[in-house]
Amino acid sequence: MSADPIIAVLAEQFDGVEWGLSSGQDVLMVPKELWRDVAQAAKDAGFEMLVDETAVDYLGVREARFEVVAGFLSLEHNLRIRLRAAVPEDDATIASLVSVYPGANFYEREVYDMFGITFEGHPDLTRILMPDEWQGHPLRKDYAMGSVPVQFKSSPEAR
Amino acid sequence: MKRELHEIWVSGTEEPEWVRDSTDEGTQKMSSQERGGRLLEQTGSTVDDDFIVAEEDVPEDELMIVNMGPQHPSTHGVLRLQLELEGEIIRRCKPIIGYLHTGMEKTGEELSYLQGPTNVTRMDYMSPFHNELAFSLAVEQLLGVEAPPRAQAIRILMTELNRIGSHQVFLATAGMDIGALSMMLYGFRDREAILSFFEKTTGLRMNHNYIRPGGVAADLPDGWREDIDHIISTALDGIDDYEDLLKHNPIWEERTVGVGVITSEEALAYGITGPNLRATGINWDLRKAQPYCGIEQYEFQVPVGRNGDVYDRYRVRVEEITQSLHIVRQIADSMPKGDYRTEDRKITPPPRARIDQSMEALIHHFKIFTEGFKVPEGEAYVAIESPRGELAAYLVSDGSARPLRMHMRTPSFASIQGLPIAMSDSLIADTVATISSFDPVIGDVDR
Numbered sequence: 354m355s356a357d358p359i360i361a362v363l364a365e366q367f368d369g370v371e372w373g374l375s376s377g378q379d380v381l382m383v384p385k386e387l388w389r390d391v392a393q394a395a396k397d398a399g400f401e402m403l404v405d406e407t408a409v410d411y412l413g414v415r416e417a418r419f420e421v422v423a424g425f426l427s428l429e430h431n432l433r434i435r436l437r438a439a440v441p442e443d444d445a446t447i448a449s450l451v452s453v454y455p456g457a458n459f460y461e462r463e464v465y466d467m468f469g470i471t472f473e474g475h476p477d478l479t480r481i482l483m484p485d486e487w488q489g490h491p492l493r494k495d496y497a498m499g500s501v502p503v504q505f506k507s508s509p510e511a512r
Numbered sequence: 513m514k515r516e517l518h519e520i521w522v523s524g525t526e527e528p529e530w531v532r533d534s535t536d537e538g539t540q541k542m543s544s545q546e547r548g549g550r551l552l553e554q555t556g557s558t559v560d561d562d563f564i565v566a567e568e569d570v571p572e573d574e575l576m577i578v579n580m581g582p583q584h585p586s587t588h589g590v591l592r593l594q595l596e597l598e599g600e601i602i603r604r605c606k607p608i609i610g611y612l613h614t615g616m617e618k619t620g621e622e623l624s625y626l627q628g629p630t631n632v633t634r635m636d637y638m639s640p641f642h643n644e645l646a647f648s649l650a651v652e653q654l655l656g657v658e659a660p661p662r663a664q665a666i667r668i669l670m671t672e673l674n675r676i677g678s679h680q681v682f683l684a685t686a687g688m689d690i691g692a693l694s695m696m697l698y699g700f701r702d703r704e705a706i707l708s709f710f711e712k713t714t715g716l717r718m719n720h721n722y723i724r725p726g727g728v729a730a731d732l733p734d735g736w737r738e739d740i741d742h743i744i745s746t747a748l749d750g751i752d753d754y755e756d757l758l759k760h761n762p763i764w765e766e767r768t769v770g771v772g773v774i775t776s777e778e779a780l781a782y783g784i785t786g787p788n789l790r791a792t793g794i795n796w797d798l799r800k801a802q803p804y805c806g807i808e809q810y811e812f813q814v815p816v817g818r819n820g821d822v823y824d825r826y827r828v829r830v831e832e833i834t835q836s837l838h839i840v841r842q843i844a845d846s847m848p849k850g851d852y853r854t855e856d857r858k859i860t861p862p863p864r865a866r867i868d869q870s871m872e873a874l875i876h877h878f879k880i881f882t883e884g885f886k887v888p889e890g891e892a893y894v895a896i897e898s899p900r901g902e903l904a905a906y907l908v909s910d911g912s913a914r915p916l917r918m919h920m921r922t923p924s925f926a927s928i929q930g931l932p933i934a935m936s937d938s939l940i941a942d943t944v945a946t947i948s949s950f951d952p953v954i955g956d957v958d959r
Contacts, residue, residue: 376653376892401780405893405921409908414916422906424893424921428780428796435893456783459929467617482610482958491618492917498622 359427360434363398367391378435385421385438389448389474392423392436396453400425400434403450406460408440408468412494418442419470423450423457440470449475467492574598578940582611586689586944589954591928593947597940605935607928612958620918624884625651628918630721632905635920636956637718638681641667641674642898644723646920649804650894650905651725654887657856661848663727664805669740669843670713670722671896672836676747677706678899679829679836683754686826686948690767695757702750705743712739726860727853740844744837751833758826768823772934772946775820782933783926786901787828788950792820798897810842822942822949829951832899859885884913893921900924900951924956 356364356372360379364372370391371382383391392403405424412418417439425434440447449472450457461472462481469490472478480487489496581592590611596604620631632647633640645667652658659667684699707717712733714720722729733739758764774784776792789796797814799807815831817824853860861880862873879885889911895904901923908917927950934946 376890378893402783402785404783404785404895404902405904405906405919407906407919407921409891409917411916414910422891424904424906426902428794428801431801433802433893433895454783455781456926456929459925480610482613484610491615498618 357430357432359398359430359432363391363394363434366394375435378433380435380437383436383438385440385447388421388436388438389450389453392425392450392453395425395434395436398427399429400427400432402426402428403454403456403460404433406450406457406464408464408470408492410468410492410494415439416441419445419468421447421464421470445469446471446473448473449478451475466490469493575603580943582608587947587954588685588952591947591952591954591957593931593943595935595940595943600940602935602938602940602943605932607931609928609954609957612954614959616959617918617920621915624913625725625887625915626880626884628915629724630719632918632920633719633721634955635922635959636898636900636903636924636953638678638953638956639671639674639899639903640718640720641670641723642896642903643920644721645671645805646894646896646898646903646905647907647918648723648725649896650892650907651887653892653894654890654907654909655725655859656888657726657854657859659727659805659854660851661806662850663852663854665843665847666728666732666852667723667805668807668810669840669847670710670728672839672843673706673709673743675836675899676743676833676840677703679833680706680747680750682829682899682948682951683826686945686951687758689944689948690764692757692761692764695754698750698753698757702746705746709736709739709743712736724853724860726856727851729853731852732847737844740840744841747833747837751830754830765823767942767945768826768949769821770819771822771942772938772949773819773821774930774934778930778933779820782930784901784923784930785926786897786899786923787825787832788901788927788930790815791817791824791828793818798895798902802895804894804896807839809846810839812836812839822945825949825951829899886911886913887915895921898923900927900953900956920959922956922959924950924952924954927952928957 356379360372364370364381367387369384370387373380373382403423404426407422409420409422410418411420419440421438421440423436438447447470449461452474459481461475462478464470465472465478466480466483467490576597578595578597579592580595581587582590592608594606594608595602616631616635620628623631628647629644632643635643680699680703684696687695710720711717714722774792776794779789779792793816795814795816800814812835815828817828857876861877866873867877887909889909891908893904893906895902903923904921906919906921907915910916931950935943
């Protein structure tokens with residue numbers, strides 16, 4: 354099984370970018386230094402739309418703790434491609450895609466908010482879903498589920 | 513405390529260092545930029561100015577920042593917009609979201625794959641079936657399982673009915689926002705037939721947990737065919753009412769034509785999909801391009817707009833109701849017989865009667881409802897066409913019975929991001945029309 358010609362050309366442009374199939378879907382493994390370059394190349398190759406950008410926390414599963422995942426869609430060729438880049442915990446930064454795909458703005462803010470990964474070159478990297486003064490990054494695996502004590506009307510104390 | 517209040521009140525008027533970046537309500541400052549450059553900064557790309565009314569140079573003290581929402585009734589939930597006004601013209605707009613954030617993606621990591629649909633169905637509460645379908649399809653993609661034909665047909669039937677209901681609510685709320693109050697009554701009146709059918713089939717009017725990995729939870733109820741016929745006739749009658757009320761209504765056209773324009777390039781740049789993208793003239797529908805659940809067997813057309821304004825977004829949705837009704841009629845005529853869920857007992861529970869007779873069935877039942885079923889290691893991204901655009905589930909499995917990561921790509925999130933483009937340099941009176949025309953569901957935005 355080989356990649357669609359458009360994706361094969363995209364993967365061959367860069368050293369260290371590997372094509373693979375994941376549940377039958379095309380995935381490119383990208384070194385994080387090349388993140389923005391590969392995204393730019395994907396846009397030039399006809400992937401007009403960045404549909405999704407998110408991250409996964411592989412705490413205790415993989416050596417590099419985080420993985421940033423971005424999905425691209427080409428309406429012209431009716432193709433999808435997913436870029437994945439490993440991001441280690443001690444250097445949790447990756448290039449921002451806002452200059453390539455303006456729609457990455459909110460997605461990267463969400464990843465920053467939820468995982469604490471910073472995006473270099475993002476115009477407004479602030480929390481988006483959680484309050485500004487929130488401590489911690491909720492979707493990290495070491496962030497406990499926790500609970501808020503419930504105050505029942507008849508009981509004097511929260512329980 | 514007094515000092516803080518003082519600082520807020522006088523900020524920006526006397527001493528510039530008193531301008532506060534952050535208050536209890538979040539940041540109260542929009543990023544400061546030069547005029548001309550600042551639209552670029554705010555949206556991240558060059559945008560077409562839809563209409564510029566005022567002269568170029570306005571002193572800073574004539575600009576006013578108005579917070580609209582989160583309690584404003586026309587923000588479709590709890591959306592907050594910071595609008596920088598110059599007279600009546602919006603110069604900049606910054607959407608602030610998160611007021612309905614309930615951590616569903618975090619919750620999803622704690623629930624088994626069987627419990628997952630219960631969680632995701634609450635995200636986009638206007639189209640719960642689509643959430644369940646996206647999640648279930650992603651699980652099935654990881655498992656390598658395909659639901660039987662009858663389950664597929666029921667799924668398409670329910671999601672298309674849901675699309676009709678969602679668009680009827682869009683028409684109702686958009687009409688109400690712009691001032692056509694009768695439209696609100698029509699829309700909710702006609703959706704009632706669909707909701708009654710949902711209640712009859714799934715037990716609930718919303719948050720159904722009906723579409724599950726492996727199939728659907730229950731077969732269609734007796735007499736479903738008559739219910740479908742009733743829904744179709746009600747909806748068709750309803751469309752006549754909507755067209756009488758709005759289609760050539762000069763007041764409606766005055767409020768919507770040429771308002772809140774986005775171009776195709778802007779829609780693509782911001783990942784805006786669904787009717788909002790099609791209204792700009794791009795023929796892109798996942799039901800045609802990347803069909804799911806056998807929807808390619810049914811005949812339908814994709815309505816496409818031209819101008820990308822509020823009027824076109826409204827037209828596209830009305831036409832989509834007609835097309836969805838067409839699909840529903842075809843499914844009702846050709847509903848396949850057979851199982852409504854896969855017979856793989858590792859994934860779907862056995863019938864209740866079997867549990868009394870078979871030890872195997874009892875074990876399967878117990879395992880599924882206590883431990884859940886294990887899903888092979890891997891990750892999958894599966895997208896479907898929801899009433900608002902591309903709705904997708906991104907699941908990462910580590911081989912256990914719970915996902916390592918459950919992410920939903922929601923269409924309203926992208927639409928909200930596109931609001932500033934549609935609003936910058938337009939009149940404040942058009943704000944509400946523009947918001948409602950994008951049809952955002954805040955549950956879908958904040959998750």
